[in-house]
């Protein structure tokens with residue numbers, strides 16, 4: 842499990858990128874209405890940082906900043922092309938006032 846930041850350091854509707862993890866994959870952690878979600882930061886289509894995408898709070902999704910595929914933050918599933926492969930989701934744990942991420946080892950499955 843990796844510590845991301847203190848609760849409250851990610852404003853609502855925004856995300857942070859965490860440069861860690863045993864497989865070296867950066868993770869994006871989002872605050873959507875006070876709930877936290879973690880997914881792989883790199884888009885499954887090309888090399889874009891999803892933490893820099895637009896958060897659609899009403900859909901609990903993030904829009905990739907490069908080609909605008911929306912990924913569901915709860916499932917990692919892309920809403921439409923050009924991305925067709927989901928991104929991995931990770932478990933967020935709030936502990937002692939800090940946000941932590943338990944990295945998933947599962948490989949993303951093709952939708």
Ligand code: FES
Nearest residue numbers: 884886887905908
């Ligand atoms: S890089 Fe994300 S949709 Fe193309």
